[in-house]
Amino acid sequence: xxxxxxxxxxxxxxxxxxxxxxxxxxxxxxxxxxxxxxxxxxxxxxxxxxxxxxxxxxxxxxxxxxxxxxxxxxxxxxxxxxxxxxxxxxxxxxxxxxxxxxxxxxxxxxxxxxxxxxxxxxxxxxxxxxxxxxxxxxxxxxxxxxxxxxxxxxxxxxxxxxxxxxxxxxxxxxxxxxxxxxxxxxxxxxxxxxxxxxxxxxxxxxxxxxxxxxxxxxxxxxxxxxxxxxxxxxxxxxxxxxxxxxxxxxxxxxxxxxxxxxxxxxxxxxxxxxxxxxxxxxxxxxxxxxxxxxxxxxxxxxxxxxxxxxxxxxxxxxxxxxxxxxxxxxxxxxxxxxxxxxxxxxx
Amino acid sequence: xxxxxxxxxxxxxxxxxxxxxxxxxxxxxxxxxxxxxxxxxxxxxxxxxxxxxxxxxxxxxxxxxxxxxxxxxxxxxxxxxxxxxxxxxxxxxxxxxxxxxxxxxxxxxxxxxxxxxxxxxxxxxxxxxxxxx
Ligand SMILES: [Zn+2]
Numbered sequence: 228x229x230x231x232x233x234x235x236x237x238x239x240x241x242x243x244x245x246x247x248x249x250x251x252x253x254x255x256x257x258x259x260x261x262x263x264x265x266x267x268x269x270x271x272x273x274x275x276x277x278x279x280x281x282x283x284x285x286x287x288x289x290x291x292x293x294x295x296x297x298x299x300x301x302x303x304x305x306x307x308x309x310x311x312x313x314x315x316x317x318x319x320x321x322x323x324x325x326x327x328x329x330x331x332x333x334x335x336x337x338x339x340x341x342x343x344x345x346x347x348x349x350x351x352x353x354x355x356x357x358x359x360x361x362x363x364x365x366x367x368x369x370x371x372x373x374x375x376x377x378x379x380x381x382x383x384x385x386x387x388x389x390x391x392x393x394x395x396x397x398x399x400x401x402x403x404x405x406x407x408x409x410x411x412x413x414x415x416x417x418x419x420x421x422x423x424x425x426x427x428x429x430x431x432x433x434x435x436x437x438x439x440x441x442x443x444x445x446x447x448x449x450x451x452x453x454x455x456x457x458x459x460x461x462x463x464x465x466x467x468x469x470x471x472x473x474x475x476x477x478x479x480x481x482x483x484x485x486x487x488x489x490x491x492x493x494x495x496x497x498x499x500x501x502x503x504x505x506x507x508x509x510x511x512x513x514x515x516x517x518x519x520x521x522x523x524x525x526x527x528x529x530x531x532x533x534x535x536x537x538x539x540x541x542x543x544x545x546x547x548x549x550x551x552x553x554x555x556x557x558x559x560x561x562x563x564x565x566x567x568x569x570x571x572x573x574x
Numbered sequence: 575x576x577x578x579x580x581x582x583x584x585x586x587x588x589x590x591x592x593x594x595x596x597x598x599x600x601x602x603x604x605x606x607x608x609x610x611x612x613x614x615x616x617x618x619x620x621x622x623x624x625x626x627x628x629x630x631x632x633x634x635x636x637x638x639x640x641x642x643x644x645x646x647x648x649x650x651x652x653x654x655x656x657x658x659x660x661x662x663x664x665x666x667x668x669x670x671x672x673x674x675x676x677x678x679x680x681x682x683x684x685x686x687x688x689x690x691x692x693x694x695x696x697x698x699x700x701x702x703x704x705x706x707x
Binding site for chain 1: 585
């Protein structure tokens with residue numbers, strides 16, 4: 228898919244909470260092998276943080292890099308599965324906090340872990356069609372795994388905001404994108420349930436890998452490239468292994484995946500995952516570098532995007548904290564503190 | 575506090591919007607209708623940047639109802655760059671490492687929630703300035 232107008236990313240911003248719990252500590256509590264764990268540690272939101280507060284800081288950072296008057300935004304869209312309210316948009320709060328109201332479209336998007344890139348597809352279309360000059364898409368989650376479940380090791384918190392605008396102001400120009408979707412019940416959460424359910428091994432081949440590789444291949448054939456032609460490749464990161472395996476299947480060199488691979492340090496930030504990886508790549512990419520970003524959301528589907536970095540990236544990169552700073556700001560907490568912060572103890 | 579009252583105050587609490595005296599230039603937070611310095615009634619809205627340093631602080635072990643979820647926490651007076659002092663809660667900080675004069679910056683956080691079914695009240699807090707790597 229391509230847009231009518233020439234557009235790109237004019238600002239981006241990340242946020243990761245500072246608390247971490249080690250996977251070995253979770254394994255210790257539940258009597259599992261502390262060596263065979265999916266990631267080293269995962270981020271945990273503080274007691275006063277939620278998807279809304281994380282979205283706000285990511286959004287502010289994106290505004291700083293874009294040096295944009297927030298009133299010029301035509302949309303603020305938040306992709307998340309951890310909305311603070313079941314009914315009441317998160318996006319209206321974010322729009323108010325950054326000073327973008329009231330002449331703006333604001334809404335929350337939902338598609339498991341690809342809600343953030345779904346919102347980004349929407350923003351690209353909104354700006355690419357000329358309906359608005361600028362639109363902000365945020366992918367954010369404070370994911371919860373059921374205590375003792377396999378997902379508890381990775382379900383983490385973080386988010387990233389992207390501002391789409393004219394190509395002439397872009398730090399990365401947009402080339403094309405692809406969405407690849409099927410009805411696949413690999414992961415779900417029913418109404419009024421606290422924790423999601425998943426179909427265990429079913430989450431790999433027919434779910435994650437099938438959609439990621441097909442979205443990537445279809446995008447590549449549209450732009451006449453091979454996946455390994457890109458300088459940086461980001462995949463959705465449910466753990467440390469899956470993105471590397473996806474790279475292997477698509478013939479992508481592993482070193483192209485490493486700069487955007489943050490799950491080993493902070494876990495799976497769900498709707499924040501692919502877009503945080505994208506932000507980490509923007510933090511280090513040079514003008515002219517090409518970037519392939521492929522998300523995955525259970526249910527299931529993938530969005531793939533092709534970007535090219537411009538000279539502007541060097542000017543704006545340091546106008547807000549980078550992903551590395553947030554990953555480096557870490558305070559280790561034990562399982563008991565984690566259980567309190569995440570309200571896993573019901574009183 | 576009622577939902578309408580929260581709503582009326584939310585924007586000022588989200589973005590730290592106070593007032594500035596057109597006569598003498600003094601900035602205030604929260605906003606004033608009369609300048610306490612020169613008694614002028616000519617004031618305009620003023621957006622604070624949200625950077626400052628700790629003027630004084632205390633550790634709260636017995637918080638008011640609704641704030642137990644984050645106790646113990648630090649309540650502080652923060653002297654803003656623009657020269658006004660605001661009362662705030664500190665977050666994301668090691669209580670043993672807080673010092674008078676420590677640089678802090680604004681963040682938006684959850685202040686409290688009315689139980690499981692009421693509204694969630696968001697507002698500013700301050701945290702130690704994020705070190706850039
Ligand atoms: Zn005055």
